Structures are given as structure tokens and as C-alpha cells.
Amino acid sequence: MSSIDNKRYAPLLKEKMSAENYRKLLELDNPALFEFVGEYTELCEPDSVYMCDDSDEDAEYIRKKSLELKEEKPLAKEGHTIHYDGFNDQGRAPGATKNLVRKELVPLMGALLAKEREEGLAEVRGILKGIMKGKQAIIKLSCEGPTHSPFSIACAQMTDSFYVCHSEELLYRRGYEHFLRMASKDKFFRFVHSAGSLDENGNCLDLEKRRIYQDMEDYIVLSTNNQYAGNSVGLKKHAMRLAIKLAGTEGWLCEHMFVMSIQNEKKARSTHFCGAFPSACGKTATAMLPGEKIIGDDIAYFRNIDGEFRAVNVENGIFGIIKDVNALDDPLIFKTLQTPGLEMIFSNVLTGPDNEPYWLGMGVDHPMRGWNFSGEWSEDKTDRQDNPIPFAHSNARYTLRLGYLENIDPVYNDRNGVLVRGVIYGGRDSDTSVPIEESADWESGIILKACTLESETTSATIGQEGVLAPQPMANLDFISYPIGAYIRNNIRFVEGMKQVPRIYAVNYFLRDEKGDFLTHKLAKKVWLHWAEQRIYNEVDAYRTPLGFIPKYEDLKSLFQQIFQEDFSKELYQELFKFRIDAWTAKISRAIRFYKRTAPDCPEEYFSIWRSTIKELQDIRREFGPFIAPGAYKER
Ligand code: SPV
Ligand code: MN
Numbered sequence: 001m002s003s004i005d006n007k008r009y010a011p012l013l014k015e016k017m018s019a020e021n022y023r024k025l026l027e028l029d030n031p032a033l034f035e036f037v038g039e040y041t042e043l044c045e046p047d048s049v050y051m052c053d054d055s056d057e058d059a060e061y062i063r064k065k066s067l068e069l070k071e072e073k074p075l076a077k078e079g080h081t082i083h084y085d086g087f088n089d090q091g092r093a094p095g096a097t098k099n100l101v102r103k104e105l106v107p108l109m110g111a112l113l114a115k116e117r118e119e120g121l122a123e124v125r126g127i128l129k130g131i132m133k134g135k136q137a138i139i140k141l142s143c144e145g146p147t148h149s150p151f152s153i154a155c156a157q158m159t160d161s162f163y164v165c166h167s168e169e170l171l172y173r174r175g176y177e178h179f180l181r182m183a184s185k186d187k188f189f190r191f192v193h194s195a196g197s198l199d200e201n202g203n204c205l206d207l208e209k210r211r212i213y214q215d216m217e218d219y220i221v222l223s224t225n226n227q228y229a230g231n232s233v234g235l236k237k238h239a240m241r242l243a244i245k246l247a248g249t250e251g252w253l254c255e256h257m258f259v260m261s262i263q264n265e266k267k268a269r270s271t272h273f274c275g276a277f278p279s280a281c282g283k284t285a286t287a288m289l290p291g292e293k294i295i296g297d298d299i300a301y302f303r304n305i306d307g308e309f310r311a312v313n314v315e316n317g318i319f320g321i322i323k324d325v326n327a328l329d330d331p332l333i334f335k336t337l338q339t340p341g342l343e344m345i346f347s348n349v350l351t352g353p354d355n356e357p358y359w360l361g362m363g364v365d366h367p368m369r370g371w372n373f374s375g376e377w378s379e380d381k382t383d384r385q386d387n388p389i390p391f392a393h394s395n396a397r398y399t400l401r402l403g404y405l406e407n408i409d410p411v412y413n414d415r416n417g418v419l420v421r422g423v424i425y426g427g428r429d430s431d432t433s434v435p436i437e438e439s440a441d442w443e444s445g446i447i448l449k450a451c452t453l454e455s456e457t458t459s460a461t462i463g464q465e466g467v468l469a470p471q472p473m474a475n476l477d478f479i480s481y482p483i484g485a486y487i488r489n490n491i492r493f494v495e496g497m498k499q500v501p502r503i504y505a506v507n508y509f510l511r512d513e514k515g516d517f518l519t520h521k522l523a524k525k526v527w528l529h530w531a532e533q534r535i536y537n538e539v540d541a542y543r544t545p546l547g548f549i550p551k552y553e554d555l556k557s558l559f560q561q562i563f564q565e566d567f568s569k570e571l572y573q574e575l576f577k578f579r580i581d582a583w584t585a586k587i588s589r590a591i592r593f594y595k596r597t598a599p600d601c602p603e604e605y606f607s608i609w610r611s612t613i614k615e616l617q618d619i620r621r622e623f624g625p626f627i628a629p630g631a632y633k634e635r
Contacts, residue, residue: 004031009038013049016041021051025139028179032186033156036220037139040158040192045130046137052165053141054174062138062169063343066162070202076355077340083163083347084373085228086203089210090348091395091462092230092237092477097212099241099480108482111597117217124213124222131194131224135160141175142168142235144189144243144301144314149415151301151312153243154178154188157234161195164232167345170399171317172235189219189242191234196225201375203227214238216245216480229319229347229397236319240299241480243314248481248489253302256475258287259295259313259418261409262532270409271532274300274311275424275506276474278455282426282508282524283474284320288332289525293409295418296402303417307498310417317401322349323394326363329521332407333398342404348373348396359392366391421499421535424528425474426506428455432582433507435519435575436527438534438541438548442494445503447608448546451487452590453505470593484600504531505547510575518575526558526567542630544578545619546612549629578627580620587613 004010004026013034014022025037041049052058066072072081098115106114139158145151154175157168179188197205204210210225221238223231230237243254257274264271270293277283287297296313297320303310320333327334336342350358352367369378373393381389402408411418423445427433439445450473461477470476472483479486494500506527510518530550533539541548552572559567591609594601615635623631 004029004034007031007034007038009034009042012042013038016046016049017051021049024051024053024176028176030179030185033179033188036156036190037158040128041137043125043128044132044137044158044160044192044194046132046135046160048136050136050138052138053176059169062140062162062165065136066166069162071161071163072166072345073351075346075351075357079341079343080357081345082349082351082357083345084201084203085348086199086201086207087374088207088462089204089226089228089231090373090393091228093210093212093226093228093462094477095462096210096226097231098214100213100215100217102217105482108600110483110599111476112479112483115213117215120213121215121222124211124224127209127211127224128192128194128222131196132160138162138165140165140168141179142172143175143178144172144235144239145312146413146415147173147175147178148181149312149417150303150305151417152178152182153239153246154182155191155235155239156188157191157193159191159193159232159234161193161227161232163227163345164193164229164234167229167233167319167399168235170343170345170401171233171315171319173316189221189234189239191221191223191238193223193232193234194225195227195232212238214241214480216242219246229399233319235315236299237478240314241478243301244475244478244486245480247301248486251489251493252304253490253493254314255300255302255473256298256478257300257423258283258297259300259311259420260287260289261293261295261418262528263292264529264532269532269536271421271535272311272418273422273424273528273531274302274420275426276450276453277426278428278453278471278474279461280321281428281455281474284318285330285521286424286426286524286528288330288407289528290332290407290522291525292528293407294402294405295409295412302420302493304493304497305416307496309420309494309497309499309501311420312417313402313412315402317399319397319399322346322359322396322398323392324361325359325398326361328363332405336400336404337398339404342400344398344400346396346398348393350377350391359396360390360394420501422504422531423501424504424506424531425450425453426508427453427471428509429507430509430511432579432586433505434549434578435508435510435523436504436506436530436550437544437546438531439503439505440547442500442503443491444547446487446490447605448587448612449503449505450490451594451605452586454586454589470590482600483594483598484602484605487601487605502531502535518571522563525562526555529558529562530554543632543634544627545616545632546583549576552629573628576629578632579625580616580623580627581625584613584616
């Protein structure tokens with residue numbers, strides 16, 4: 001202990017920390033952590049520094065301070081609070097987000113928001129100078145993945161926001177004890193966050209000084225002048241970008257994926273799937289399918305453990321989109337959100353005069369006045385451009401512990417993770433991909449399905465909504481080293497495994513000419529149960545130019561079994577026809593995208609895409625623009 005106590009920052013930290021807090025820091029006997037806390041205390045100049053351990057008392061301190069400082073307010077139900085991010089701080093901010101890399105890497109990063117490291121660090125450190133004056137800084141240690149497991153990544157957060165700490169308390173596993181016992185004491189991710197100066201409503205005043213800079217050399221993220229959790233909570237998307245880079249270096253994977261299991265009651269089987277979907281494409285809805293079990297809804301680590309493809313949920317909670325969560329479509333989450341006594345944070349929804357939260361698509365009438373993300377709100381309120389301000393934000397969220405959910409998979413905390421049998425890539429197109437298609441093998445799944453994933457942009461990021469944008473692995477916003485190398489790491493990951501998961505592409509958003517969805521929201525349950533049966537080789541399939549699709553009879557019996565519902569042959573034919581022109585256009589867009597944005601993408605991938613297009617053109621000469629299910633035979 002004394003070896004640390006003598007260090008450069010000891011006098012400063014003794015001055016800023018109570019004796020008890022200083023003792024908690026020293027007891028960890030971790031020079032790298034001590035150095036981190038000292039360096040950023042000196043730079044950010046908080047009035048005092050609070051060191052959390054894993055005690056319930058410290059968790060309570062964070063909750064209380066967040067209320068005292070009005071970062072959160074209590075709602076009518078016990079344990080429920082509301083937090084508001086400021087106007088224009090309601091989503092991730094790609095314009096302010098940069099991956100800081102060595103100068104020679106910048107040209108290889110293409111679309112990946114890169115900035116030269118030295119320059120970026122100097123800029124953001126300039127903004128951090130003295131930014132915490134008048135505030136208390138909190139040091140909170142957490143663990144990504146279960147503690148003391150082959151997956152664990154230790155994380156240290158320093159922030160002046162109690163809301164950020166409270167979110168981390170709900171979303172991640174406490175990490176003080178993990179730090180105490182971990183083998184490599186200097187291997188942890190570091191996050192510094194400051195909300196900066198606040199207005200009378202407690203929101204950021206200096207959004208023009210908003211920066212989210214991730215240093216890919218030293219695994220540290222410096223985030224300033226923001227509050228929205230996707231920008232401020234270090235363990236969420238910041239840690240994800242660092243983990244993606246680390247995984248690329250070490251040969252494992254960090255993916256933007258849920259982890260869940262399909263329950264086959266007849267066979268007494270539980271089969272694990274992971275899935276990547278861009279924001280608002282049905283990811284949480286799939287992870288939360290009624291009757292199945294959830295492990296996580298956002299971020300997964302994959303490791304090869306004894307030749308097995310195993311996964312954990314990095315998180316311990318959900319930061320979910322609340323829009324459209326209602327009794328009909330998401331009954332489980334809806335019920336959880338109504339339960340008094342469970343600790344949860346609502347953000348950017350309307351607080352009515354009854355002090356209850358109201359959100360878009362909630363399925364109940366909302367009050368005509370109250371408080372929302374724009375301040376005091378009434379029905380006739382407009383923004384500066386005279387557009388009406390909706391009563392709640394479309395990227396409003398809830399934050400709660402996974403353990404509250406009735407459908408939690410009992411194995412969700414297992415230290416060796418779960419064995420993954422299927423990996424799902426889900427896009428959102430109204431006219432291209434069939435509801436479910438199995439890839440012929442892992443590599444073609446990655447190149448043709450994962451790499452060609454696209455989606456319309458949504459309100460989860462600030463900017464124009466509804467633009468069709470490529471989304472390799474639903475991960476474009478988070479890939480933090482050159483895309484070609486990232487794709488290669490995905491392909492190689494399964495090398496030497498005893499059993500490779502199957503890859504499925506799904507699309508829940510096919511529409512008819514009138515613009516109506518072709519299937520109801522729960523039809524995804526049938527697609528996934530078909531995938532489950534495929535994994536055990538219990539159902540046959542038709543070949544398509546890009547993989548395998550279900551046969552009508554198998555889906556008909558699943559619709560009957562699961563929903564006691566008829567599934568018509570006509571609907572099947574419409575859903576599962578292979579759309580050659582749309583797929584040709586999609587792959588062409590992918591080629592253009594990777595040419596433009598992925599300078600290190602190897603020629604080999606381009607030749608696969610090009611030869612697929614050529615093959616599709618040959619097939620078109622034989623079949624015309626659509627291939628009816630079952631008509632295609634392998635060449
Ligand atoms: C997403 O947009 O993918 C999210 C929410 O999971 S955020 O934490 O903002 O990234
Ligand atoms: Mn996400």
C-alpha cells in the first residue's frame with residue numbers, strides 16, 4: 001500500500017478525498033488505477049473525489065446524490081426516477097465522436113470516425129481542464145461480463161454525473177471486488193466523463209464542446225459536455241468500441257448483439273442465439289420474445305473456450321427504447337415498467353401532472369401538459385422552426401436491471417458463457433430480404449449477410465432519420481479498427497471450432513404495395529423456431545442463391561402450434577420469393593460502400609460480391625426477377 005501512497009498524486013488525492021474514500025482507493029493496491037484517478041483529478045479539478053466500492057451504501061449514496069442534485073427526480077412509483085437529457089442531446093452524437101488512432105492508421109479507417117491521436121487528446125484535454133470545478137467526481141469500478149470469468153473486462157469510470165453512475169449501477173456488475181482480485185492489475189478500461197456547465201434545468205450548456213474521444217492506443221475514453229447515456233456512460237458504447245479493438249488484437253469478438261435462448265418445450269431444449277440488428281430494427285423485441293428467455297439485449301463478447309463458440313452478455317441491465325413498449329407488443333417489459341419498488345430510470349419521456357411517465361406508443365392516453373425533454377410542455381408547444389414538439393422523444397429510454405425480468409435465462413451469469421448455436425443478422429427493408437434465410441456456411445454468412453446489412457437511420461443517433469445506410473454487422477458506429485481487418489477477424493474467429501453456429505438473416509419489415517407489413521409482430525417467433533429446428537436437422541429447406549429458406553409445411557405447422565393460426569400458401573409465396581433485382585442492387589450498394597469507406601477491405605471480398613451479382617444475373621435470365629420458393633436448384 002505504501003508504495004502507492006508515496007506517488008506523485010498522493011498529496012492531491014489526500015486533499016480531495018475523505019480519509020475513508022482514500023483508504024478505499026489505497027486498498028486496491030493498484031498503481032495504474034491510482035495514477036488514473038490522480039492524473040484526471042489534477043486535470044479536471046473537481047472539488048472532491050468520491051471512491052465507490054461494491055457496498056449497497058455506496059449505491060444508495062449515488063441514488064441520493066442524483067436526486068439531491070436534480071439529475072433525476074422521483075416519479076410517483078417507488079424506485080422510479082426520471083432523467084432528462086438536454087435538447088439536442090437525445091441520441092449518440094457521431095459528429096462529436098472520434099476514434100483516436102496513430103497517424104499512419106487514419107487513412108485506413110475510412111468511414112470510422114478517426115482522428116489523429118495526439119491532436120485529439122490535446123483538444124479534449126484542453127476541454128477537460130478544470131471542467132469539474134465546483135463538483136464532486138465519483139470513481140466507480142465495474143466489470144463488463146461476469147466477474148472473474150474468461151470474458152471479464154475491468155472498467156474504471158470517473159464522472160461528475162451521478163446519473164451516469166446510477167445508470168452504471170443498474171446496467172453493469174459492480175467491480176471493486178473484481179479489481180481487488182484480478183490478475184493483471186493494469187489491464188482495465190478507463191473512462192472520464194463530465195457533463196460540463198449546466199443550465200437551470202441541469203442540462204449541458206456547452207454542447208459545442210461536446211466530445212467523445214476514444215483513445216485506441218491506451219484504452220481510455222474522454223467524454224465531455226453531454227448527458228445522453230450513449231455518449232456518457234463509459235461502460236456502454238465507449239467500452240464497446242475499446243473492446244472491439246482489443247478483441248481484434250487478441251482474436252476474440254465483441255459484437256452489437258443480443259443473447260437469448262429459444263425454448264423448445266416439447267423437446268425440453270434451450271438453444272442460444274445471438275443477433276445483431278441496427279437500432280430500432282427489432283433487436284430488443286427479438287431478445288424479449290414472449291415464451292423465450294433473455295440473456296442480454298445489446299452487447300455480447302464471444303470467445304473460443306475449449307473449441308466452443310461461447311458468449312456472454314457484457315451488461316447486467318437494459319437501456320432500452322421505450323417508444324412502442326405497450327401491453328400488447330411488449331407485455332413483459334410493459335409490466336416491469338409498471339411495477340413499484342423496482343429501481344429504474346426513465347429518460348426523456350413526458351412526466352404528467354400525476355408524476356407518472358408517458359411515452360410514444362404506450363397505448364394509453366397521455367396528459368396534454370407536463371414536463372418533457374424540452375422543459376415545460378403543453379400540446380401547442382413548438383420548436384424554433386415552428387415544428388410541434390412531441391410529448392416524448394422518440395429515443396426516450398428506460399434503464400433497469402435484467403434480473404427484474406420474468407423471462408431471464410437462469411444461465412445468464414455463467415462464467416463460461418453460453419454455447420451459441422445460431423447467429424442472426426437483422427436488417428430493415430421493405431422489399432429485399434425474406435423473413436429468414438440460413439446461410440450456406442459461416443464465411444458466406446459474414447460476407448453476404450452480415451457485411452451487406454443495411455438499415456434506415458433512426459432517432460438513436462442525432463441527424464436525419466429514415467436514410468438507407470449500410471450497417472456492417474449492425475456495428476458501423478462502433479467498429480474501431482479498419483473494417484477489412486474487422487471482417488477478417490469475424491471470419492477467422494470460428495477456425496478450429498468443434499461446431500460453428502449457423503448464420504441467419506432476418507427481416508421483419510416486408511411490406512405490400514399499400515405499405516402494410518406482411519406479417520404481424522410476433523411472426524418472428526415462428527422464424528426463430530424454424531431456425532432452432534434447423535440446428536438439430538429436424539426440418540428440410542429449399543436452396544436459394546444465397547442460402548436456405550423454410551418449406552411451407554414446416555412454417556404452417558409452426559404457426560398452428562405457436563399461435564393456432566392459419567398461414568396461407570399465398571402469404572408464404574409472397575414472403576419467401578427471392579427478389580433478384582433488389583438483392584443485386586443491395587450487393588452493388590455494399591460494393592460501393594466498402595470501396596468508398598473501407599480502404600483495407602481485401603480484393604477477395606469484392607470478388608465474392610461481384611461473382612454473386614454475376615450469378616444472380618445468370619439466374620435472372622432463367623427465372624425472371626423473382627424465384628418462387630423451391631424453384632431454384634443448386635448449380
Ligand atoms: C444503440 O443505439 O445501439 C443503443 C443505444 O443501444 S446507445 O446506448 O445510445 O448506443
Ligand atoms: Mn446498441
